Amino acid sequence: MDSELRELYQQVILDHNKSPRNFKKLENANFEAEGYNPLCGDRIDIFLVVEDDIIKDISFQGSGCAISKASASLMTHMLKGKSRKEAEELFVKFHDLITGKLGDNPSLDELGKLAVFAGVKEFPARVKCASLAWHTMHSALNKEEKVISTE
Numbered sequence: 001m002d003s004e005l006r007e008l009y010q011q012v013i014l015d016h017n018k019s020p021r022n023f024k025k026l027e028n029a030n031f032e033a034e035g036y037n038p039l040c041g042d043r044i045d046i047f048l049v050v051e052d053d054i055i056k057d058i059s060f061q062g063s064g065c066a067i068s069k070a071s072a073s074l075m076t077h078m079l080k081g082k083s084r085k086e087a088e089e090l091f092v093k094f095h096d097l098i099t100g101k102l103g104d105n106p107s108l109d110e111l112g113k114l115a116v117f118a119g120v121k122e123f124p125a126r127v128k129c130a131s132l133a134w135h136t137m138h139s140a141l142n143k144e145e146k147v148i149s150t151e
């Protein structure tokens, strides 16, 4: 990766850390889960509104390092409007990217802005920070649906 690209990636991560997107609680969420990364102390709650298998809305709350927060912010940005299947597929691809399984010159087209995390593979301790939001999203979607009461 050339240094110009690396700098651009760092700027995206810093921007999402400073102004996280979808940083709120969704009161009408029908899926939610809490994620914790004890290695770094990152805590992230993920909230999802899923209708007809489509992620209509997604948000997060919590506190953690810049990588964990930027990753959660970008994830919510990427997953809104996607199907559950697409979300799970993107998770696998993202995980392969940050663990270096895609190699040195991965095709990043499908990953879109998530490509900014390509450098994480050089820092194994940071992989858990970058993947925390995704693991939490995955566990939220695979839990029993929370019953929404209108009473």
Ligand code: ZN
Binding pocket: 037, 040, 041, 042, 064, 065, 066, 067, 068, 128, 129
């Ligand atoms: Zn962290």
